[in-house]
Amino acid sequence: MEQERMLQILFSLENASVIETVVIPNARGRTTVCVSSQVGCAxxxxxxxxxxxxxxxxxxTAEIVEQAVFARKLFSDEFGSITNVVFMGMGEPLHNVDNVIKASAIMVDEQGLQFSPRKVTVSTSGLVPQIKRFLHESKCDLAVSLNATTDEVRNWIMPINRKYNLNLLLGTLREELRLRRKSIVLFEYVMLAEVNDSMDDAKRLTELVHGISCKINLISFNPHSGSQFKPTPDEKIIEFRNILIQSGLTVMVRLSRGDDQMAACGQLGEPGDYQLPLLRVPDKFQVAL
Ligand code: SF4
Incomplete structure (x- = not known):
């Protein structure tokens, strides 16, 4: 697969923090800007x-919208216009839900940036009350980072699951999307070798999302410094994908891009001296790392 370059823009804020925005052109003429919603993430x-x-x-709100405005100005000649916005940069967007709902509204407003609501996607790790609010108040699309098919694994790799477990998260989506008939959710699934990439995981995933209008995006993990995980080999990602497709799901596969310049999903930012502690690895996964 041809590697396309991603372009990073760094913004310096008044308090000297730095946020990162990424522009991602693709071969089909789509250019996506990936905006940050927080400095760091909790x-x-x-x-x-x-x-x-x-x-x-x-x-x-202004700091979020400005990222898309600036990217549009800077890159429109080189790549044609920016066609899509994703809230998948630094931060958990729905942890900053007031500003993210306002910023996404400005992006789709006729007096604002005039994107179609289907071209603006807000991603979340699974904050259930904020998901409900977002689905009620925003016209934009929702993506959910799922990344595991059991609470045991998700409690470890995404601690938010200890508060809002898979059953609650998926039950809420099933119910809320049924009310909004036309909406579908994008599930993102970062493939971590020997952690969440077994064929049993693929089968469980098809059961978990049953009854939810959705697409699934399988993402190759980008190793970074200090990372304890390894990427799933491409052939295994394809095998995993085939199981999902056989059960009738719509699946996209995103093999890694941008890992050479620290600008891929989950790779933005600079942890510095202070870093949150890594959690204890469950015994049965010790050998996988
Ligand atoms: S993937 Fe990273 S940025 Fe997204 S919610 Fe988890 S810690 Fe935050």
Whole structure:
């Protein structure tokens, strides 16, 4: 697969913190800007570089919108216009839900940036009350980082699951999306070797999302410094994908891009001297790391 370059923009804020925005052109003429919603992140997902920073600041509505405005100005000549916005940069967007709902509204407003609501996607690690609020108040699309098919694994790699477990998260989505008929959710699934990539995981995943209008995005893990996880080999990702497809799911596969310049999902930011602690690895996964 041809590797396309991703472009990073660094913004310096008044308090001297730095946020990162990434512009991702693709071969089909789509150019996506990936915006940050916080400096750092409180969620401490174990596979995420940004998560090691802890939360340093919620971005204001203006600081979020400005990233898309600036990317549009800077890159429109080189790549054609920016076609999509994803809230998948630094931070858990729904932890900063007031500003993210306002910023996404400005992005789709006729007096604002005029993106179609289907071209603006807000991602979350699974904050259930905020998901409900977002689905009620925003016209934009939702993506959920799932990344595991059992509470045992998700409690470890995404500690937010200890508060809002898989059953609650998926039950809420099933119910809320049924009410909003036309909406579908994008499930993101970062493939971690020997942790969440077995064929049993693939089968469980098909059962978990049953009855939810969705697409699934399988993402190759980008190893970063200090990371304890390894990427699933590409052939195994394809095998995993085939099981999902056989059960009728719509699946996309994103093999790694941008890992050469620390600008891929879960790789933004600079943890610095202070880092959140890594959690204890469950015994049965010790050998996988
Ligand atoms: S994956 Fe997202 S929610 Fe989890 S720590 Fe990283 S930035 Fe935060």
């Amino acid at each position: 969620m401490n997902c174990q596979f995420c570089f940004t998560g090691r920073m802890g939360l340093r600041k919620h971005l204001s």
